[in-house]
Amino acid sequence: MVPFGTNRLFRLQFGGMRRLGLAIAGVALLTAGCGGNTTPEGQPESTEPGGVALVGGQLIDGTGGAPVADSVVIVRDGRIESAGPRETTPIPDGVETVDLAGKTLMPGLVNLHVHYREGGEEIQRQFDAQLHYGVTTARSIGSDTPERVAFLLESAGRTNAPRTFTAGLGFSRPGGFNAAGRNAPETQEEARQLVRDQLALGVHFIKMWVNEVAEPDRKITPEIRSAIIDEAIANGAIPVAHIDEEADGRQLIGAGLTDFLHSTVLTFGPGSGAPMDDPDPSAEFIQMCLESGAYFTPTLSIIQGNWHFAENPGLLDDPDLQAAFGTYNPDALAGWQDEERRASVVSADNFEDRKAAFRQAQDFVRTMHEAGVKVAMGNDAGTPNVPFGWGMHHEMELYVEAGLSPMEAIIAATNLGASQMPPVGEADFGTLEAGKVADLIVLNANPLADITNTLDIDRVMRLGEWVDRSALTAN
Numbered sequence: 001m002v003p004f005g006t007n008r009l010f011r012l013q014f015g016g017m018r019r020l021g022l023a024i025a026g027v028a029l030l031t032a033g034c035g036g037n038t039t040p041e042g043q044p045e046s047t048e049p050g051g052v053a054l055v056g057g058q059l060i061d062g063t064g065g066a067p068v069a070d071s072v073v074i075v076r077d078g079r080i081e082s083a084g085p086r087e088t089t090p091i092p093d094g095v096e097t098v099d100l101a102g103k104t105l106m107p108g109l110v111n112l113h114v115h116y117r118e119g120g121e122e123i124q125r126q127f128d129a130q131l132h133y134g135v136t137t138a139r140s141i142g143s144d145t146p147e148r149v150a151f152l153l154e155s156a157g158r159t160n161a162p163r164t165f166t167a168g169l170g171f172s173r174p175g176g177f178n179a180a181g182r183n184a185p186e187t188q189e190e191a192r193q194l195v196r197d198q199l200a201l202g203v204h205f206i207k208m209w210v211n212e213v214a215e216p217d218r219k220i221t222p223e224i225r226s227a228i229i230d231e232a233i234a235n236g237a238i239p240v241a242h243i244d245e246e247a248d249g250r251q252l253i254g255a256g257l258t259d260f261l262h263s264t265v266l267t268f269g270p271g272s273g274a275p276m277d278d279p280d281p282s283a284e285f286i287q288m289c290l291e292s293g294a295y296f297t298p299t300l301s302i303i304q305g306n307w308h309f310a311e312n313p314g315l316l317d318d319p320d321l322q323a324a325f326g327t328y329n330p331d332a333l334a335g336w337q338d339e340e341r342r343a344s345v346v347s348a349d350n351f352e353d354r355k356a357a358f359r360q361a362q363d364f365v366r367t368m369h370e371a372g373v374k375v376a377m378g379n380d381a382g383t384p385n386v387p388f389g390w391g392m393h394h395e396m397e398l399y400v401e402a403g404l405s406p407m408e409a410i411i412a413a414t415n416l417g418a419s420q421m422p423p424v425g426e427a428d429f430g431t432l433e434a435g436k437v438a439d440l441i442v443l444n445a446n447p448l449a450d451i452t453n454t455l456d457i458d459r460v461m462r463l464g465e466w467v468d469r470s471a472l473t474a475n
């Protein structure tokens with residue numbers, strides 16, 4: 001495992017909780033000092049103290065095993081006590097039984113790429129949107145001030161918030177992409193000190209943007225990248241890089257980084273939005289990824305979001321999607337509701353080129369997945385056109401369109417991401433198996449028949465308690 005433990009909060013949250021097996025006690029400790037609200041008004045009744053038996057649904061457990069048509073899942077004390085076929089999974093005396101005939105259970109979604117916006121009140125609404133749509137874990141990756149880091153660490157064990165991981169404030173080069181208000185070291189020594197400053201806050205990841213965008217020659221240098229990676233790993237944190245070129249991917253893997261955001265298809269900056277002549281990852285790079293265990297979180301939504309609602313304005317009639325936009329960017333919603341704006345997007349000269357470039361990004365997902373490289377899921381939720389919650393379902397749809405099966409897309413959106421979170425390989429969430437945390441989604445329709453059925457949600461469970469899904473639209 002990756003050694004953690006330089007931070008007291010982190011130990012409480014991820015070490016102590018697991019060692020002691022006192023998930024709920026740990027939660028109370030963490031929320032005590034921040035006005036955390038474990039039983040907000042309007043939250044439906046908790047599951048019975050004696051536990052709950054979810055009976056008769058199709059079980060997709062996220063391990064990749066065959067779905068179980070007629071299942072029983074027993075939830076007690078926030079965790080899954082047992083899960084399997086009805087014949088072999090007895091229902092203990094005294095548990096409340098919930099009939100899920102005709103429904104499907106799947107793990108809560110793990111979004112590896114989000115950017116929360118504003119302060120605690122606004123973020124709680126973004127949490128509400130995530131939980132409404134069954135996103136029960138999120139990694140906030142590069143935009144979090146020290147205050148927000150503290151808030152996310154304190155929220156991570158609440159039943160009305162997803163489990164959050166954070167990278168604090170990311171790294172760029174002075175004058176480079178996203179450098180403003182973030183870390184932009186001039187020297188290796190400064191880079192190492194700034195990494196230590198982030199880690200002292202209790203962050204789990206160290207994020208860097210390795211691209212040029214509008215400023216040529218403003219890409220973070222290989223020497224600084226290496227110093228950041230080295231310092232992060234030496235202190236038990238996981239370095240993560242935003243890239244869009246294979247050459248950078250190679251250099252970073254050589255320096256010890258294995259966690260990549262976006263892809264090697266040019267997504268940002270000059271030249272992006274036009275199809276590349278040679279978009280396919282090379283055999284050599286695929287081999288490097290396989291040998292190093294590197295994995296990708298390609299964020300298809302942030303590319304396609306530039307026009308998707310212009311082409312499909314009917315989606316915007318959904319009040320839940322409107323509310324999800326409203327939690328962070330009502331202006332973006334208003335923009336897409338403007339017919340003239342939509343017309344200008346779809347009639348732009350480069351529209352077909354943009355779509356062709358997007359298909360190259362989808363091809364990257366399929367190619368890497370088929371080669372055996374880990375392709376997890378995250379969508380850049382919180383950027384203007386990627387709504388919290390809803391966006392993860394759309395990202396799954398885009399993976400299926402890219403060529404993954406619905407089952408493979410679900411695994412990418414759950415288990416695969418969970419398995420990469422610290423402590424790596426020891427996740428107690430992301431699958432529906434005995435001993436795991438009870439974070440799950442109940443669907444009214446079968447997602448294996450049509451991946452868009454993941455949006456037909458009956459209810460969501462977080463830490464063994466039913467989520468108040470009305471919280472999203474109550475505001």
Ligand SMILES: [Zn+2]
Pocket residue numbers: 113114115141380
């Ligand atoms: Zn991002």
